[in-house]
Amino acid sequence: MVRFEDVATNYGTGPDILHAVSLHLSPGSFHFVSGPSGSGKSSLLRLMYLANRPSNGRMTLFGRDVEGLTRDERAMLRRRIGVVFQDFRLLKHLSVAENVALPLRIAGRREDKIREHVTELLAWVGLADHFDDLPATLSGGQQQRVAIARAVIGQPSLLLADEPTGNVDDRIAVRLLYLFEELNKLGTTVVIATHNQALVSRFSHAVLALGEGTVRVEPPPDSKARDAAEGSMA
Amino acid sequence: MRRRPADVPLAKDVSDRFLPWLVAFMVYFVALAVISATTMHKLVERWDKGLSGQLTVEVPPPGPGVSETERRGRIDRVVQILNRTIGVEEVALYGAEEIAELLEPWLGAGLAEQDLPLPEMIAVTIDTEAPPDLAVLAEQLDEAVPGTLLNDHKRWLGKFLDLARTIQIFAGAIVLLVGSIAVMAVVFVTRTGLSVHREVIEILHLIGAHDPYIARQFQRHALALGLRGGAIGSVFALATILAIGQVLGPVESALPPVLSLSAAEWGLLVLLPIVTAAVAMVTARLTVLGTLTRMP
Numbered sequence: 001m002v003r004f005e006d007v008a009t010n011y012g013t014g015p016d017i018l019h020a021v022s023l024h025l026s027p028g029s030f031h032f033v034s035g036p037s038g039s040g041k042s043s044l045l046r047l048m049y050l051a052n053r054p055s056n057g058r059m060t061l062f063g064r065d066v067e068g069l070t071r072d073e074r075a076m077l078r079r080r081i082g083v084v085f086q087d088f089r090l091l092k093h094l095s096v097a098e099n100v101a102l103p104l105r106i107a108g109r110r111e112d113k114i115r116e117h118v119t120e121l122l123a124w125v126g127l128a129d130h131f132d133d134l135p136a137t138l139s140g141g142q143q144q145r146v147a148i149a150r151a152v153i154g155q156p157s158l159l160l161a162d163e164p165t166g167n168v169d170d171r172i173a174v175r176l177l178y179l180f181e182e183l184n185k186l187g188t189t190v191v192i193a194t195h196n197q198a199l200v201s202r203f204s205h206a207v208l209a210l211g212e213g214t215v216r217v218e219p220p221p222d223s224k225a226r227d228a229a230e231g232s233m234a
Numbered sequence: 235m236r237r238r239p240a241d242v243p244l245a246k247d248v249s250d251r252f253l254p255w256l257v258a259f260m261v262y263f264v265a266l267a268v269i270s271a272t273t274m275h276k277l278v279e280r281w282d283k284g285l286s287g288q289l290t291v292e293v294p295p296p297g298p299g300v301s302e303t304e305r306r307g308r309i310d311r312v313v314q315i316l317n318r319t320i321g322v323e324e325v326a327l328y329g330a331e332e333i334a335e336l337l338e339p340w341l342g343a344g345l346a347e348q349d350l351p352l353p354e355m356i357a358v359t360i361d362t363e364a365p366p367d368l369a370v371l372a373e374q375l376d377e378a379v380p381g382t383l384l385n386d387h388k389r390w391l392g393k394f395l396d397l398a399r400t401i402q403i404f405a406g407a408i409v410l411l412v413g414s415i416a417v418m419a420v421v422f423v424t425r426t427g428l429s430v431h432r433e434v435i436e437i438l439h440l441i442g443a444h445d446p447y448i449a450r451q452f453q454r455h456a457l458a459l460g461l462r463g464g465a466i467g468s469v470f471a472l473a474t475i476l477a478i479g480q481v482l483g484p485v486e487s488a489l490p491p492v493l494s495l496s497a498a499e500w501g502l503l504v505l506l507p508i509v510t511a512a513v514a515m516v517t518a519r520l521t522v523l524g525t526l527t528r529m530p
């Protein structure tokens with residue numbers, strides 16, 4: 001699904017933010033991306049949703065080398081990726097429903113299907129009453145849920161969420177993570193960046209731990225325990 | 235859901251306010267330029283037709299001290315030649331009053347009373363089907379009375395045709411100039427829009443929009459602006475033409491009724507905004523696609 005081989009990234013002519021990143025996310029996997037603020041979580045996700053190009057190394061997405069993709073091919077790949085941006089990136093002039101509808105509209109889906117899906121998803125994230133509201137009239141947590149609804153409406157194969165629980169209380173955060181797990185069970189590969197360590201340890205998923213400008217891949221805790229147990233038995 | 239706004243909120247841009255007026259201005263000028271050129275053409279054609287059967291012969295005034303009998307003799311010689319010539323249908327002498335009237339604009343009123351030596355003018359109607367050889371006729375007249383001129387109006391009509399042609403070329407140049415200014419304005423406005431809405435466009439790209447989708451937003455906007463501005467321009471052009479018609483109304487009995495619009499001119503007024511809007515739309519599309527392709 002996603003494969004990095006010795007990937008480095010920077011912004012413009014700046015220094016490398018990340019270097020020597022090698023990882024593989026298999027289809028249907030669930031990963032957290034953890035690390036302190038400024039460690040490059042967002043930068044790692046930006047590579048995955050093709051907003052930045054690797055300055056070094058090789059990166060493949062859905063089995064395609066991202067280097068040398070045409071603009072149209074990039075657009076087509078992006079339609080298979082749902083992104084929850086750290087700053088939401090809702091379109092201010094569009095209603096909640098229109099924001100959520102965008103991916104389907106871009107994919108050229110039928111208007112009645114779009115309406116049906118949007119209604120369904122807004123109910124799913126608990127915003128059925130805010131259909132026609134402008135994003136600016138919503139709280140941070142509500143906007144975040146609009147962003148989540150927009151990210152998942154196109155039933156993406158890969159979901160990249162950057163601090164999707166940053167603006168909600170723990171109870172809603174846990175509920176949202178259950179939603180992501182549901183999607184994951186339906187086959188979506190999920191990557192969630194968060195600096196909420198409590199949340200990471202509450203769910204047992206693999207972790208891409210960022211530090212010192214690179215990524216350490218930690219397997220899920222239970223498999224770690226299992227590995228450890230297997231190790232002691234041997 | 236409410237009426238769906240565009241994904242890229244171009245309608246709130248400044249361009250939305252100034253571009254339609256720019257387009258209106260341009261359509262107005264193109265419409266007037268083209269219509270004045272065609273009107274000019276019509277005028278010339280009409281005069282050409284009306285005048286081609288008419289010649290004027292101008293016999294110069296005799297020198298001082300020439301007797302009345304001799305003066306008459308000179309004119310008789312000319313009239314005789316004219317009457318003899320095959321193809322000449324009618325020969326009529328202008329009276330002194332008429333000549334004075336004809337020359338009044340140049341020489342002032344009260345000519346008839348003064349003792350100025352005036353040329354004699356003879357109006358000649360020729361058979362346009364079988365006209366005489368005018369060059370030969372002119373030579374004969376000059377031989378009979380030296381200095382006699384045969385004026386077939388072609389000379390100044392030719393000047394007039396030149397003027398009409400110049401106006402047409404001018405109108406064509408205006409169309410080209412205005413067209414390219416319009417295209418440049420749309421390119422500029424579209425580029426500005428792309429840069430003002432960079433963020434929205436980036437978001438659309440990130441959720442999978444390909445360039446034609448983005449271009450469509452700008453196209454629609456340019457089409458709407460073009461139609462709006464073009465319609466305003468056409469309406470103003472029509473109003474101007476009608477107003478000129480009103481002002482010239484009293485004179486119009488003398489002039490041919492050229493200021494009534496032909497079907498082609500009505501067509502122009504309707505078609506011009508549509509063509510302009512279509513050009514604006516295509517320009518916006520190509521600008522967006524071209525600019526985006528150059529982006530990383």
Ligand SMILES: Nc1ncnc2c1ncn2[C@@H]1O[C@H](COP(=O)(O)OP(=O)(O)OP(=O)(O)O)[C@@H](O)[C@H]1O
Binds near residue numbers: 017040041043044086
């Ligand atoms: N657009 C940018 N231009 C230049 N440098 C940037 C840009 N965005 C991020 N950086 C730099 O890259 C580094 C990593 O930033 P990044 O946003 O990836 O961290 P993060 O782990 O997501 O942080 P946070 O938890 O605060 O969201 C930081 O040092 C930051 O200064």
Ligand SMILES: [Mg+2]
Binds near residue numbers: 086
């Ligand atoms: Mg971040």
